[in-house]
Amino acid sequence: MGNREDLLAGAKRCLIEKGYSRTTARDIANASGVSLAGIGYHFKSKEALMNEALFEAMREWGDELAVALSADVKADTTPLERFEAAWDRVTESFSRLRPLWVTQFELLGQIDHVPEVREQLVRSIKEARVGLAELFEGLEPGSDPERERLVGTVYQAMLTGFLSQWLLDPDSALSGREVVTALRMIAS
DSSP: OOHHHHHHHHHHHHHHHHOSTTOOHHHHHHHHTOOHHHHHHHHSSHHHHHHHHHHHHHHHHHHHHHHHHHTTOOTTOOHHHHHHHHHHHHHHHHHHTHHHHHHHHHHHTTGGGOHHHHHHHHHHHHHHHHHHHHHHHOOOTTSOHHHHHHHHHHHHHHHHHHHHHHHHOGGGOOOHHHHHHHHHHHHO
16 A cells, blocks of 8 residues: 555544544554655645545445345345344444444534535435435335435434434344334334
8 A cells, every 4th residue: 555545544543443533643644654744745634634534434334334234135025024134234233333433423513614524424315315215115226216315314314313322322222123113103
């Protein structure tokens, strides 16, 4: 790897270990083995480097989650069976990806002060909504944009809400079966 790639890798490690706002330029330099001057040369600022590292980590996480969620989904499953299985895989990913989730929640509190992160998160949320609608509803990409938007937004809200509860108290996280049971109760 070159210095630029080393800096990105070091910044991603710092995101996981220290979070976004507590990471210093010196932390990144130490984690990457690259001088402090390398940050300015390759990225112009620590914030630009941290933002790029965050966006890259989010893309990697999204790719990893998409693979995990699409695994073993049989074509003949009912929507509720598909939801239950997918939900269980989502919650299993929470502990493995906890540092990234914590960082994203940390950034939500600062979102008005970091416009480039806000813009990226808005784009990511839109993509996630479509992906969640496709996954949970079994929709073909682009086949029903309004349905993707509506159900994807609800799934995104559920995911964010359940995730925030899980971050506080993982032992109380609902299983896919429990979420399906609760949804049936709400719908009845």
